[in-house]
Amino acid sequence: MKGGRIMAQSTNGFPKLSVKERDRRYAAIRERLREKGVDCAIVRGSNLFYLSNGVKGELFGILPADDKPLAVIVNRRHLIDISPRVLLDSQDWVTDLKPGFDASAVVEKLKELQLDKGTIGLAGGIDYRFYNRLQSTLSGAKLADVSDIFTDVRTIKSEEENAMIDRANRIFDAAIKRIHETARPGMTGKQAVQEGIRAMWEAGGDLESTLSFNFGPVPAQNPILADLCMTRKIEKGDIGTLTAHAHYCGYAGHSDQEISFGAPKPVHQEMFKAVIAIREAVLKQVRDGATQRDLIDAYQKACKESGFKSSPHSQIHQYGIDVPEFPGLAYRIADTKPE
Template structure:
């Protein structure tokens, strides 16, 4: 699904204004088909990268230029109506240099994705061919630009949340003792695909046996057979037709839960409720994290994990919720304060070592002028199923 030209103009206006404020003559926006790195190109050029990687070059006040691998030039390529100039050089570094040298002003070049996305060889090529240019990491600036979503973007997130809710509905229909994680995942993948979902990221979480004892872990669904007393904790993230990520996570069991499992799940729910209650424009992300920790500890459980992050066309965006509280060597990031229109995934993760009970649940929220709005229709709780039905 393509975004509107009105949305294009809004994004470009914000991007060009930020470039002028920070003194950039041009931006080189890097993207790759990795889940957390392809949203940059979709944001700037409405280009949904099918595979590999590529760049979008943005000169101040001009339409961007796409620079993509040569093998993407033919066949069913996902070109957008936003950009008319597509380049497919044999070497991407050569293509970038050619585009950048085509304008007289390229002295200060901002690179979006310099630290995590841009290929080293392309960076070295620019440094060698443009020795007088100053190459600057513009990733933080870009995160500030895209953190607040438009009404059109929020509608895309709502559509994605509808898909994850239907996937959870399917889980509640089929989950039972004797089924494997992989079988549950297959049904949820199928449900998402039929509704237009893409790039599903499905993780299951459990206490795994290690030589040093049980420890919390997570990974892709495997052939683990669910038993009556197991807690099936899943995290499901998916992109809807408009390209926006959402996350939904719940805890599911079958037999009556142990006291430890119930305590940990209650603590997760309390932490999420405290976070949702504290969200609003002007609120520091560190304060949201502190409220999560306070609510969890009141339930007799401890949390040492950061509690959330922004969502958008990438699965991990600013703002970070609590990274500066949990990790003393980390800053609050480029967006330390919440604003209306931001989309957040909140997901406290708890672990009680003495009982090997772990807890994790997640919801997607939209920050509003009044506080926040949760996108899932399913309450935050431990779900106990009896023979494939909710209880």
């Protein structure tokens, strides 16, 4: 607790989401479910992660609109030869685990919770076969889309979530430092990326942490070029663009860094100065009530004043568990300048 506010717990100096953060999320989702007349939500993917904080092998989750705990269906292979108690004791967010593989385990759990004749919400990567199984098996239930509820609630990040995202970005800093120290002309892009990944792991990043690396005489940021650069050798005079896909406890770090292999050309030096000025111009517009259009307009205006072109690749999007994330419907307004 700091200044009357709940802060992320710390493990070895690193932030960790608290049970109070879990309860905050559950309360917000449940309030919206009840307003919509929905008895529970079936979730998977990042919406499940949002509720469970990431249980190894999780497939589906069922969050009742009342105060019953979140039930998580775990891939049955993850519980072979071990008791579910091992998984329960390894974390503090989920207290109800059940092995399963497909919709049948979810149907069984819904019947156990006496929700099989209620209104069941669906959110997050539910495929047609799963949907059809629910519809054919639970003839007395009504199915409803509640993905908008999760998008809305996840749009506004708590201080604890922001601490996780900030840590993920700091982990990318470790990759930048390592690549700056080790990457040299003659190395392949793959070798440089491997150095960066190792640095992120050493800094506490998740095993999924990676980065893309574009390099060549002309700066670029493109996934196809990054793939081609994996087998290309760095040459003196190249400009490299590192793009973070760092992860910390399931939260993403996502930013870019330029690296010059040798003295940068005058045009690149001027471009870098322009980037700093443009960044400051955009940050001045970041405040309560500002829209994405406000930020895009500030970006394009600052680019024009700098003498350099703007890029449609500058999306100015949110991120958190997913990259990218976009505001929920409750926070969207019509674009005054649709492109």
